[in-house]
Amino acid sequence: MKKRKILLILALMVLSVSLVFAGGKKEEPAPAPEKKVEEAAKKPYEGVKMRLAAMADQFAEYMKVLTERYKAETGADIQVDILGYVELYQKMTQDYSTDTKQYDLATVDIVWSGEFAVKGWTVDLTPLIERDKAEINTNDIYPVMWAMGSWEDKQVAFPMSGYANSLIYRKDLFNDPAEKKAFMDEYGYELAPPETMSQMRDMATFFTRKDKNLYGLVANGARGPAVAQDWMEYMRSFGGQILDENGNVVIDSKECLESLKFFVDIFDKWAPPGAIGYWWDDRETAYRTGQAVMQSSWSIARAGYEDPSISKVVGKTGMAAPPKVEGKETFYGVGGWGIGINADISKERQEIAWDFIKWLTSPEVQKDWLLHDGQPIRISTVKDPELNQKMPWLPVMHKVYQNGDGDYRPRVPEYNEIQSILGLRVNQAITHELSAEEAISKAAEEIKALY
Amino acid sequence: MQISGRRTIHLFLLPITVYLIIFFLYPVLFELYISFFDYSLGSPKKFIGIKNYLAMLKDEEFIISLRITSVFVVSAVFCQLTFGLLIAILLNHESRIMNIIRTLILIPTVFTPLVAGLVWKALLHPDLGPVTYYLRQLGINIGRGLTVERSTALFSIVMIDVWEWTPLMVIIILAGLKSLPEEPYEAGRIDGASAWHLFRYITLPLLRPTVVVALLIRTLDALKIFDIIWAITRGGPGTATTVANIRIYDVGLQHLRIGYASSLSNVLLVIGILIGVLFVNVLYSRKYGGIR
Known part of the structure; x- marks a missing residue:
């Protein structure tokens, strides 16, 4: 009887130990070559x-x-x-x-x-x-x-x-004659998908009508990869870089600072109130529900705007290459x-x-x-x-x-840490915990410390 | 069959001892060990002595996160204790309806914190959340939304934690109330004590051990807060809800700096142990009317 108890206890111990080491997955062998030859005519990897x-x-x-x-x-x-x-x-x-x-x-x-x-x-x-x-x-x-x-x-x-990084906009509003006239009267040039950042600023301001729950431009604001990646799209449009061609940290540039100020403006002036906490899906929802007029987005979301089960803007979406800052030759984000x-x-x-x-x-x-x-x-x-x-x-x-x-977000081994730093610092800028200058300076200091 | 002898006892204790060594002692010792290394996942370890511990003194974010954790723990546990005590006293009557209420009140506690977090995230969504909508309809200024404004984000996390864990406090205190002896109350009533006096001078002192245990459980639990915050704000906006565990997670699993993250975890562990020792001392101290 005592022996049986001891055996039981030992069995339990073996079970515990086997549970500890059960983390890995046993690799299943690929089919033996002979078998493969036999079945090659049918399914080679059965x-x-x-x-x-x-x-x-x-x-x-x-x-x-x-x-x-x-x-x-x-x-x-x-x-x-x-x-x-x-x-x-x-x-x-x-x-x-x-x-x-x-x-x-x-x-x-x-x-x-x-x-x-x-x-x-x-x-x-x-x-x-x-x-x-x-x-x-x-x-x-x-x-x-x-x-x-x-x-x-x-x-x-x-x-x-x-x-493909692209500008997504409400073409029904951009093509509306009344909107075109009102824009012309106010800004003195024709309403069309923005090609420059200053045009984008004008149009975001023009279309923001908070009393009608309409917002000119939306971006991701949530701390983490969402805000970091969205800001980098604007940074590229302004001609800024995190690292230059030689791998030097150049985020503390005029272009990056300007782009961050523009990015802060999106949340202060043109985006739906909650955008400060948006992830990609929230931003897309804001656009698909007709709340936002423009957004910088990935082409993967484009087909969804035409799906009536998830979109209120079916047939109303235009897509264009993203705007650039005046006088700068920049590439488009991929x-x-x-x-x-x-x-x-x-x-x-x-x-x-x-x-x-x-x-x-x-x-x-x-x-x-x-x-x-x-x-x-x-x-x-x-x-x-x-x-x-x-x-x-x-x-x-x-x-x-x-x-x-494909390199405006630096594909370096340290990318994840860079993104994590930007995810916090850019978020602190848009929530005014830090000024744009402080955020850029802290981000530069931290990214330089990685090298 | 007769179970006797120290050997048999030890044999029975062996499985749980092995279990504790593998799942508790080994991870803690390993964590302590790697906290002395510069160790990133995928790179070789390098011994650096106590440099990780010195680095945290300059780690502004970790220091901020400790401050935010303290604010969170104190406010959440205080609210849970206050509401828990009040609700427990209200429910301390025997009737069929009370039995039903006592069961229903436990529902929030049954939620997995991550699920509770996701549900509340939807309810408090700054643009589409029903709670946000009604608060705005009532004319309450919640800025851009409770969870996205720096001034209210931590408050909303405290509120959700209070919603989820007050019922546990209620149940523990209610169990304490049920076990109180009747005699001191009878003596008090004969001496002409009012209901308030009975509560203040009899109920509260007798409840002290129960309250201390409830506080210990909730304080240590609140110190470990992670899932609700991860589901809703991920530490943002800015650093407004970056509690210590969020910072440790960032360092360890985002930056993959396992050595440094371990040293931060050890600091949190020591804080937890100190709080535990403090509460246990209060519980056993005669000076504070403890149980010894």
Whole structure:
């Protein structure tokens, strides 16, 4: 009896210990080569199970449909887990740094490229791209898209969904003859989508009618990546930079300060009251509910404005390249998501993951992807006549991609810390906890301390 | 079968001892160990002695976060105690309706704090929230919104915490009230004491141990606040709701500076232990009418 008790206690101990070490995921072996040869005619990856961590952007839901299609074609079962921006970064960095192989594939934000490359977290795809460049048709991919994953001589993610930064505006209001006349009377020039920042200022002021719950311009104000990333879009329009070409910290420039003052004005003068706490979805809601007249946004949100189930501005939206400050030649902002392969998984699984990436970014799938909330990386997709008929805003995206800058948010290994610093300091400026000058100076001091 | 002997007792204690060593002692010791290193996730560790502890003296944000944590803990726990005491006295009558109310009042406590945070985030949404709407309809000036104005953001977090945890205070105090002996009250009434005198000189002193335990539980819990704030303001606007745990989270899981984040956590741990020791001393101290 005593022996049995001892055994029971030992069993419990083993159970406890096994629970402690149960964190990692046992890597499932890829099918044996012989088996693969046998079934090659049918489904080459039958029985393979993989996991993909996807950013909870508009494209994520359709990714599940696409992985089902991929499973039907190849047999590989890729489970898609959809995660928020902050959660995705944390989960992936923890997975990569502790080698737990929770995920085989993950979407990689353009700005994580440097960090992922330096730390060797995702597979350098350069040799695979070189090997399969004819199949991929690399010439069909916009050059700016390679920023999604490139760092020095490595390509640690493959471009998957390219976002064009653009000006979104209410074309019904901009084209309204009464509004045009009133604007002309007040400002002395014609009301049209702003091309310069001072025009944007005038139009934001003109359209802000708080008594009618109408606001001229909206941006993200919530502390963290939301406010940091939105401010950097305006910073780029003003010709400012966080780091110069040689990697020097140059945020304490006149251009950055001017852009921050403009950004503070958005919240003080032209945005809905709550914008100071907005994340991306809140900002989009403010636009889709007709509260805001203009916003600087990513092209991924464009199709949603025409969906009556979530938008009150169906048929009323115009899209243009973002305005620039007068006299400065600036590029347009390009962002988006690449897709990377966990460097810890076996070579066999890496090959299957690479096959999925090639399939997902192939011209045929890209077209379907764009029709279902995805974003393109290929010139042929953006030029496709059928897609252009359904999405008349594609030429604007083409213009942005051709003159795009994927580096205005510095894709350096320290990006996440830079963003965290800006997330606080810019938020302190718009909430007037600090003046714009103090915020820029503190941010510069802190970013310089990283180097 | 007879269970006897020290060996058998130790054997039975072994699983929980192993559990505590693995899940409690090891993490605490490891945290202490890595707090002496410059350690970022994905980079090698470098021993730096007590530099992390010295760095926090100059860490303006951490110092601010300790101040905000103190304001939060004191105001939230004070409100919870006051409301908890009042509601417990109101509910301290036996009737069917009281039984129903006592059950219903627990609902907020059942919510996971993160869910409670998300629900309140929607209710207090600066543009679309129903609470915001009615407050504005009543002509109350809430600026751009309770959760986004620096002057009211922490207040709204305190309010939500009070909403969620006052019921727990009520239940603990109610249990204390139910267990009070009847004799001192009878003696008091014979001596002509008024209801206020009975409350002030009999109920309150007898309730002291219960109140101290409730305060200890809630104070330590409030010190750990994170989820509600994470769901609603993420420490903003500016640093208005950056409590210590938000700062530690930023350092550890945003900047991935695990070594420095560990040293900050250790400071919070020491503060928690000191508060615990203080309350336990009060609980056992005769001077304060304690239970020893």
